[in-house]
Amino acid sequence: MPPFDLPEGDPFGTHNLPYGVFSLPGSDSARRVGVRLGDHVLDAGRAAYALGSPYAPLLAQDSLNPLLAAGRTTWSDVRRALTAWVTVPAHQEAIADLLHPLSSVTLHLPFEVADYVDFYASENHARNVGQIFRPDAADSLTPNWKHLPIGYHGRSGTIVVSGTDVVRPSGQRKAPTDPAPVFGPSVRLDIEAEVGFVVGTPSEMGRPVALGDFREHVFGLCLLNDWSARDVQAWEYVPLGPFLGKSFATSVSAWITPLDALEEARVAAPERTHPLLPYLDDSAAEAEPGGYDLRISVAVNGHVVSEPPFSTMYWTAAQQLAHMTVNGASLRTGDLYGSGTVSGPTERERGSLLELTWNGRDPLELPDGKRTFLEDGDVVTLSAWAPGPGGVRVGLGEVTGQVVAGS
Amino acid sequence: MPPFDLPEGDPFGTHNLPYGVFSLPGSDSARRVGVRLGDHVLDAGRAAYALGSPYAPLLAQDSLNPLLAAGRTTWSDVRRALTAWVTVPAHQEAIADLLHPLSSVTLHLPFEVADYVDFYASENHARNVGQIFRPDAADSLTPNWKHLPIGYHGRSGTIVVSGTDVVRPSGQRKAPTDPAPVFGPSVRLDIEAEVGFVVGTPSEMGRPVALGDFREHVFGLCLLNDWSARDVQAWEYVPLGPFLGKSFATSVSAWITPLDALEEARVAAPERTHPLLPYLDDSAAEAEPGGYDLRISVAVNGHVVSEPPFSTMYWTAAQQLAHMTVNGASLRTGDLYGSGTVSGPTERERGSLLELTWNGRDPLELPDGKRTFLEDGDVVTLSAWAPGPGGVRVGLGEVTGQVVAGS
Numbered sequence: 001m002p003p004f005d006l007p008e009g010d011p012f013g014t015h016n017l018p019y020g021v022f023s024l025p026g027s028d029s030a031r032r033v034g035v036r037l038g039d040h041v042l043d044a045g046r047a048a049y050a051l052g053s054p055y056a057p058l059l060a061q062d063s064l065n066p067l068l069a070a071g072r073t074t075w076s077d078v079r080r081a082l083t084a085w086v087t088v089p090a091h092q093e094a095i096a097d098l099l100h101p102l103s104s105v106t107l108h109l110p111f112e113v114a115d116y117v118d119f120y121a122s123e124n125h126a127r128n129v130g131q132i133f134r135p136d137a138a139d140s141l142t143p144n145w146k147h148l149p150i151g152y153h154g155r156s157g158t159i160v161v162s163g164t165d166v167v168r169p170s171g172q173r174k175a176p177t178d179p180a181p182v183f184g185p186s187v188r189l190d191i192e193a194e195v196g197f198v199v200g201t202p203s204e205m206g207r208p209v210a211l212g213d214f215r216e217h218v219f220g221l222c223l224l225n226d227w228s229a230r231d232v233q234a235w236e237y238v239p240l241g242p243f244l245g246k247s248f249a250t251s252v253s254a255w256i257t258p259l260d261a262l263e264e265a266r267v268a269a270p271e272r273t274h275p276l277l278p279y280l281d282d283s284a285a286e287a288e289p290g291g292y293d294l295r296i297s298v299a300v301n302g303h304v305v306s307e308p309p310f311s312t313m314y315w316t317a318a319q320q321l322a323h324m325t326v327n328g329a330s331l332r333t334g335d336l337y338g339s340g341t342v343s344g345p346t347e348r349e350r351g352s353l354l355e356l357t358w359n360g361r362d363p364l365e366l367p368d369g370k371r372t373f374l375e376d377g378d379v380v381t382l383s384a385w386a387p388g389p390g391g392v393r394v395g396l397g398e399v400t401g402q403v404v405a406g407s
Numbered sequence: 408m409p410p411f412d413l414p415e416g417d418p419f420g421t422h423n424l425p426y427g428v429f430s431l432p433g434s435d436s437a438r439r440v441g442v443r444l445g446d447h448v449l450d451a452g453r454a455a456y457a458l459g460s461p462y463a464p465l466l467a468q469d470s471l472n473p474l475l476a477a478g479r480t481t482w483s484d485v486r487r488a489l490t491a492w493v494t495v496p497a498h499q500e501a502i503a504d505l506l507h508p509l510s511s512v513t514l515h516l517p518f519e520v521a522d523y524v525d526f527y528a529s530e531n532h533a534r535n536v537g538q539i540f541r542p543d544a545a546d547s548l549t550p551n552w553k554h555l556p557i558g559y560h561g562r563s564g565t566i567v568v569s570g571t572d573v574v575r576p577s578g579q580r581k582a583p584t585d586p587a588p589v590f591g592p593s594v595r596l597d598i599e600a601e602v603g604f605v606v607g608t609p610s611e612m613g614r615p616v617a618l619g620d621f622r623e624h625v626f627g628l629c630l631l632n633d634w635s636a637r638d639v640q641a642w643e644y645v646p647l648g649p650f651l652g653k654s655f656a657t658s659v660s661a662w663i664t665p666l667d668a669l670e671e672a673r674v675a676a677p678e679r680t681h682p683l684l685p686y687l688d689d690s691a692a693e694a695e696p697g698g699y700d701l702r703i704s705v706a707v708n709g710h711v712v713s714e715p716p717f718s719t720m721y722w723t724a725a726q727q728l729a730h731m732t733v734n735g736a737s738l739r740t741g742d743l744y745g746s747g748t749v750s751g752p753t754e755r756e757r758g759s760l761l762e763l764t765w766n767g768r769d770p771l772e773l774p775d776g777k778r779t780f781l782e783d784g785d786v787v788t789l790s791a792w793a794p795g796p797g798g799v800r801v802g803l804g805e806v807t808g809q810v811v812a813g814s
Contacts, residue, residue: 241648
């Protein structure tokens with residue numbers, strides 16, 4: 001049974017077990033819930049039936065939504081069951097035929113996205129953007145930045161799974177010196193390296209979710225590339241925020257890493273420089289630490305250009321959830337929220353080309369030439385790992401996409 | 408058969424036939440597609456089966472989504488069939504028992520909302536807002552306003568049907584003179600009287616929808632109240648736009664009026680003051696006129712405070728659809744987009760309390776006292792009609808909601 005015989009320290013070992021949705025080639029191409037183990041995917045629904053598990057109805061599905069809706073206790077119970085299936089020899093034997101090489105399957109968007117919200121939670125990123133776009137401002141942060149996690153709603157219908165081509169968007173742009181806007185393909189197509197949080201348990205309208213209830217509602221996380229057309233965005237975004245500069249595509253990993261796999265990666269957020277209102281205040285000793293130590297890597301055409309550290313985010317996912325619902329807005333199973341671009345304090349830790357090239361002023365030197373923004377044909381890959389049990393890495397599913405010219 | 412014996416000129420006569428979703432009280436409480444006729448609702452699915460119609464599978468549903476997805480030709484065919492059922496005596500007889508008094512049914516959100524976008528398409532509204540919030544600006548419009556229909560994504564999960572209570576949201580607010588933000592229930596809760604457009608036919612990612620294809624994709628329209636917490640919005644919206652100031656609730660009519668019922672209401676948009684890029688240019692004689700002559704009425708506790716005319720909107724729904732997809736963003740069945748607050752040129756035609764009271768400076772005198780913004784217990788009702796065949800009015804379904812205090 002080679003699939004269970006993973007090299008020591010494999011980041012997708014039995015300590016990880018992220019969830020996805022896959023289909024097999026040929027006539028039996030139905031979508032099914034899968035669990036990744038090394039370079040294989042376990043058909044979780046069939047495995048559950050083979051082993052007579054009570055979770056079979058939850059796992060024999062074409063999306064993760066039923067599992068997401070089942071809630072924290074069930075998430076942990078299912079994970080314990082899966083861990084037994086892939087580690088106990090008698091179970092291994094029963095499910096060995098239900099492991100498929102990743103190279104033989106097609107991976108799909110793993111859940112039906114309800115609402116998509118994108119935040120702006122990295123202080124380094126916000127300061128860089130402020131300095132680039134508002135060089136004359138007294139403070140590179142807007143006055144509200146340290147008081148609330150700024151966010152906005154994005155387009156759910158154009159969230160695509162890793163591997164999907166991204167068509168270069170067209171739109172209006174206008175340089176300050178242009179007399180009128182011009183129309184055409186974006187000439188400043190960018191990356192935003194982010195982490196996406198997936199809501200499982202819904203909430204009631206009119207009932208805010210407290211900071212401490214983060215783990216009751218959020219099932220897991222994934223990598224997210226919030227592709228951005230900077231020229232379109234710059235012209236459109238005052239006063240109602242980003243719209244077409246972002247809505248053409250957002251890519252997410254095919255694998256959702258459950259929070260339960262990231263226990264060792266939990267860290268406190270950076271020190272707060274401003275007092276927080278009670279609903280956001282995570283300074284109490286018993287508060288949800290909220291931060292995660294995820295080491296992200298951004299590659300263009302296989303060449304690593306940046307390594308943004310997620311632990312540097314000023315606002316945590318727990319604070320974002322509390323903020324998003326404090327006005328009574330309800331959560332639905334399948335809601336997704338992005339952290340905002342992850343940028344660390346140093347130049348090689350910036351999560352966007354806007355920052356890495358300082359709005360095109362300082363091109364990157366790649367093996368295949370200089371880059372300010374993305375060119376047609378460029379392949380962008382985000383990958384990441386987190387510290388796991390006993391120093392073993394927990395791998396996050398990569399998110400990749402190739403830029404293609406519009407027709 | 409009294410239900411068919413409507414008074415002459417009834418705005419919900421056989422020339423209208425809007426669609427909704429209802430349930431009956433008691434044990435048979437399943438949701439079903441209904442068509443409004445006067446003060447009754449026809450159980451459309453059962454009527455279709457009773458008459459042996461081929462559209463029975465499309466109508467015997469718990470939401471409008473299957474009908475929405477069926478496309479323009481089917482929409483028109485189904486409407487012709489329905490018109491025959493409610494006008495031809497033999498058919499009337501067969502379906503008389505399937506008409507239920509509106510007072511006896513519960514109305515539900517008529518479709519599953521995919522993405523929700525809100526625009527900002529009234530020049531009068533945008534100029535009023537600009538003068539109120541940016542009194543020192545040289546132009547009350549932002550530089551992009553006349554070049555593109557400004558829009559942003561809103562929260563789909565908190566779209567509610569007319570009649571649903573709206574819990575006053577809490578959030579952060581900060582007056583310019585406050586040293587730090589404070590938290591509490593919004594003290595500037597407002598109305599935004601809008602028209603919502605419902606997308607039926609989806610589109611492919613990477614393929615913009617041309618201006619002239621508006622009617623191929625949009626099934627119909629409804630009234631929409633984009634409840635807004637002005638104090639929350641003012642503090643949060645720079646730089647990424649409205650978020651919690653809007654996301655707590657958006658109310659829509661229980662009835663979707665098909666575009667086919669509004670042929671006589673089609674009007675050209677106001678004259679353009681700026682040249683438009685080709686994808687938005689509707690000046691050609693053969694272009695989709697795009698405008699609709701809808702006479703809206705805004706009432707607070709039954710007292711009419713404003714009558715915004717939709718025909719004054721600078722940007723049309725056809726332009727909004729073309730803009731929303733020009734970057735390659737795809738449409739899904741159930742996408743909803745709001746026009747933005749409808750405000751006419753005169754004081755009594757403004758679609759928000761922000762404008763009607765000039766940000767609270769000039770309170771409205773209502774029979775039950777003065778109003779700047781909404782108080783707990785206030786009931787807001789938007790209603791509207793459009794010119795129909797032979798001068799008969801086409802009634803739009805009202806959208807109403809009562810403000811209740813948070814718990």
